Amino acid sequence: MRAWSSPEIPTLPIQGPPVTLHNTATGGPVTTRPDGAARLYVCGITPYDATHLGHAATYLGFDLLNRAWRNAGHEVSYVQNVTDVDDPLLERAEKVKVDWVELAERETELFRQDMTALRVIAPAHYIGAVESIPLVIRLIERLQAAGAVYRVEDDLYMSVTADPAFGEESGLSREEMLRIFPERGGDPDRPGKKDPLDCVVWRGERPGEPAWPSPFGPGRPGWHIECTAIALEHLGAAFDVQGGGSDLVFPHHEMCAGHAQVADPAHRFAQVYAHAGMVAYDGEKMSKSRGNLVFVSALRNSDVDPMAIRLALLRHHYRSDWEWTDAELWNAVDTLADWRRALALGAGAPAEPVVREVLAACADDLDAPRALAAVDAWVRATLGTDGLADTSDPDAAHTVYTALDAALGLAL
Ligand code: 5CA
Ligand code: ZN
Numbered sequence: 001m002r003a004w005s006s007p008e009i010p011t012l013p014i015q016g017p018p019v020t021l022h023n024t025a026t027g028g029p030v031t032t033r034p035d036g037a038a039r040l041y042v043c044g045i046t047p048y049d050a051t052h053l054g055h056a057a058t059y060l061g062f063d064l065l066n067r068a069w070r071n072a073g074h075e076v077s078y079v080q081n082v083t084d085v086d087d088p089l090l091e092r093a094e095k096v097k098v099d100w101v102e103l104a105e106r107e108t109e110l111f112r113q114d115m116t117a118l119r120v121i122a123p124a125h126y127i128g129a130v131e132s133i134p135l136v137i138r139l140i141e142r143l144q145a146a147g148a149v150y151r152v153e154d155d156l157y158m159s160v161t162a163d164p165a166f167g168e169e170s171g172l173s174r175e176e177m178l179r180i181f182p183e184r185g186g187d188p189d190r191p192g193k194k195d196p197l198d199c200v201v202w203r204g205e206r207p208g209e210p211a212w213p214s215p216f217g218p219g220r221p222g223w224h225i226e227c228t229a230i231a232l233e234h235l236g237a238a239f240d241v242q243g244g245g246s247d248l249v250f251p252h253h254e255m256c257a258g259h260a261q262v263a264d265p266a267h268r269f270a271q272v273y274a275h276a277g278m279v280a281y282d283g284e285k286m287s288k289s290r291g292n293l294v295f296v297s298a299l300r301n302s303d304v305d306p307m308a309i310r311l312a313l314l315r316h317h318y319r320s321d322w323e324w325t326d327a328e329l330w331n332a333v334d335t336l337a338d339w340r341r342a343l344a345l346g347a348g349a350p351a352e353p354v355v356r357e358v359l360a361a362c363a364d365d366l367d368a369p370r371a372l373a374a375v376d377a378w379v380r381a382t383l384g385t386d387g388l389a390d391t392s393d394p395d396a397a398h399t400v401y402t403a404l405d406a407a408l409g410l411a412l
Contacts, residue, residue: 001082003126004112007119007411009070010402014352016071016359021241021366022319024249024273025169029365032240032272037075039239040066041231041270043248044126046083047107048092051114052293053313053324054245054279054286060310060409061276061318062243063120064366067407071359079234080123082108084130085210086223087185088288100210114296117306119409125234129221130212135229136221137214140201142263152192154204156216158225160197163258169273170250180250185223199255201225224255228269232260237267246275246321247285277321286324294324307410308332314368314408339379340412348382348396355403362407371408375400 023030032038042062045055069076083089084104093100115122129136140156143149148162160166172180177197181188188196200222205211211218221229231239237260242253253273260269278285281292299309312332316322342348354374361370378400381390393399404410 001108001126001128001131002112003080003122003124004116004120006122007116007409009067009121010406012071012355012359012403012406013399014355014359015073016068016407017363019065019068019072019363021065021272021274024253024275025171027171030272032069034069034074034240037077038069039235039241040069040076040078041227041235041239041242042078042080042123043227043242043244043252044080044082045107045111046086046089047104047111048089049288049293050107050111051296052286052288053281053296053309055111056114056118056296056309057279057313057316057318058243058245058276059115059120060118060313061366062274063409064314064318064362064368064407065241065243065274066121067409068359068362068366071407072363076121077235078121078123079125079127079231081132081227081230082126082128083223083226084108084128085220086129090209092288110297114300117300118296118310119306119411121409125230127230127234129226132226132230132233133212133214133221135233136202136225137216139225139229139232139259139263140214140216143201143259146262148262149201150194151216152190154217154219155200156202157193157198158201158255158259158262160195160199160255160258162262165261165268166258167254169254169257172250172254177250177254184247184251186251197251199224199251201259224252225259227252228256228259228263231256231269232263237264237269239270241272241274242270243274244276246278249273249275276318277316279316280321280323283323299329304329305333305336307412308336310408310410311336311372314372314410317369318366335376336412338383339375342379342382343397343401343412345382345391346397347391347394348400349378349390350393351378351396351399351403352393354378354400358403358407368408375404 357374
């Protein structure tokens, strides 16, 4: 399907360092060394209740990775999916009596507009679950050929025991997996399953639900295999990073890895699994099921500068769990006014050290708060908030402006 239009990204005179990321699978930092273009897959939205600030924070986090790689001299091959058919979407459509296709299209379009406003670089391939059904069918056939698929009534499951590396992505114990699985769409207690953790790869047709023909009977893809099929098709095996929010660590990314590694035991699915923290509101994780959502579009419709939303979100490290407050947004609005005042001067405090620090911070596990602190310090020095205004660098504003845009996506 169509992605959104990417912002212009200026080229910096200084190259950034190699990018280090926290890898969920090892629990530690890893320096990414892309071989050719860096290959990134980020799990996309299930298109209803888009785009809340939790979604936005996660996509901004991976936008920092995209930018850090580009600034380190890599091309980036970026793929994202849209889960445009799945149980929660169909349940919502049923509840509000809207056609599920219309709901998905409308919400996907809203997401595109929000991503454009927030200056998030668009994926080269933006792929829906529905349009990927032929890919999913071919992948299930490979899993069948590996002897890893069995039937329970009209549904097909993959045996987790078929993947010797099952569990290595999340690092969770079996007890923890069994606890989390039913909370995140799993059905551990279904009679006929070989292992409670096995997950659906093809869901047979149910009355009133959409279904597509397949060699296994009419039905639709399971959630996890959708991302596996799309990532393998558009990025190939052992791509650099699979990203998403931390609620996708298990089962989603574990199952994606499992499907891929059974289909192709010679390769891991992704080399690194990276996860963004959860944004809360009113004391609880911002989530569709709780309904405690703040929408990017609602803020935009109240004339809030999207760059202030972006700045407020970037003040938090992508891996931390934190709570959204309106006060932080108004703070960001004030900060942008100060920054714009400093940039309007043209000359300012020496810019090159700031640019180096911004690039170093972003390459160090996407440390946007550290990068922003460097810009705050430059603005204070330039405006003389700390004493005498420093205007010793005649091109400072232009240099800082370009780095803010290229590394942090803040176009002021
Ligand atoms: N379509 C699937 C992924 S294949 C999905 O999880 N969709 S979603 O719409 O529920 O979430 C989209 C992305 O936003 C996921 O990466 C999810 O981890 C992330 N996300 C959801 N809620 C929050 C939150 N409160 N804070 C941060 N990220 C969140
Ligand atoms: Zn996914």
